Amino acid sequence: MDKDIKNKIRVLANKYADNLKIKVDQRVEDMQLDNKDHYLVYRVLGVTDQEGDLVDLYQNKGRFLYKYAGSFLEEAATICFIHKFGENDAKKVKIDNTLGIRPKQYEIDCLVNSKDAHEIKWRDATTDGDHITKEHNRIQVIKKAGYKPIRVMFFYPNRSQAIRIQKTLETLYHGIGGDYYYGNSAWNYVESYTGVDLKTILEEIATENLENGNND
Structure with a gap:
């Protein structure tokens, strides 16, 4: 495997891990001064103050983790x-919304060779029906601009409503002439398209972190 690409992703992972730790540590410190009057309702519902501390702590940690996980995997x-393909032919771009006024522009996560418009998701567990309408509008604008909409989502949701949303989106992408990859097909797509086995690189980095005690 190309050591250069693995090193770049390792550096990126370290940066995100460090920034995540800083954010979480700061939030944990801030929470020490939080008002806990709402624990009254926790206790009414049979949750102890100690459990309430853990619930609030991991809820806050989870917000940061999901945000950083998504941004890291996209990058x-x-x-x-x-x-x-090089920085000139693989880049994030914004295009004007030619079918409406909100939003004014749509962002393409990675446009390759001014042709393939990639939407990159680590996972999408949304259950909001409006999400379908918004995504439909977005890919119509992308298609009208002369690009091919391609959705690459590495992890599929678990809940039935979220899965139904994704199946509808898959139908929309295929209906407009785009592609939709998820799970193993997403990892395989990136490897076949770029020649980089991203999943193996991430697995190796994760294993190295465990061996070095970086996941404590």
């Missing part, structure tokens, strides 16, 4: 595209 995948 890691983009590094793979850039590794193959």
Whole structure:
């Protein structure tokens, strides 16, 4: 495996891990001064103050973790595209919304060769029906601009309503002439498209972190 690309992703992972720790540590410190009057309702519902502390703590940690996980995997995948095609032909771009006034522009996570418009998601567990309408509008604008909408989502949701949303989105993408990859097909797509086995790189980094005690 190309050591250069793995090193780039390792550096990126370290940056995100460090920033995540800083954010979480700061939030934990701030929470020490939080008002806990709402624990009254926790106790009414049979949750102790100690359990309430843990619930609030991990709820806050979870928000940061989901945000950083999504941003990291999007950027890691983009590094793979850039590794193959170069920064000029693989980049984030914004295009005007030609079918409405809100939003004024749509962002394409990684446009390759001014042709393939990649939407990169680590996972999408939304159950909001409006999400379908918004995504439909977005890919119509992308198609009208002359690009091919391609959705790459590495992890599929577990809940039935979220799965139904994703199946509808898959139908929309295929109906407009785009592609939709999720789970193993997403990892395989990135590898076949860029020549980089991103999943193996991440697995190796995760294993190294465990061996070095970085996941304590």
